[in-house]
Amino acid sequence: MANKYLVMAMRRPDFDSSAIEPHRDFLAGLLERGQLVESGRFTDGTGGAYVIHADSLDAAREIAFSDPVHTTGSSELTVYEWEIVVSA
Template sequence: MNRYLILVMRRPHYDPAMVQPHKDFLEGLRAGGKLEMSGPFSDKSGGAYLLFAENFDEALRIAHSDPAHTSGGWDITVYEWQAR
């Protein structure tokens, strides 16, 4: 498994009602062993999560199924992260 850093940055028109579905999505990933850690940025601009996936395509597929992405209210960027 590889690690992928997912940056989730709020757009000006994001829907606050989508925050809870996003959190629920992350909890589902955590329960499934796909999420190492997650959290918001202190300035409320967005957040990040560290995802386990077999490859970049899988990480992108997972990140693009996040309600933060599907709602159109956040910009999602995926990086393969070779953290130690």
């Protein structure tokens, strides 16, 4: 079973809003492949986060670093292996 990974995407000062639609398409592709658990934006406009399934931290980074908000340099992405302790 794949592990869960939290991807934090924090906007850089020179954030390019043209990356938003490709980012949404990227997330939709992850959802279709069963890799995306959930995603959302921060209401203060500083970025967002999503949770993905992957076999390893390296695999999760490979997935996340292909996100258009990362490849365009619009956001700084950090990937954490996430061990869920309590869930609804």
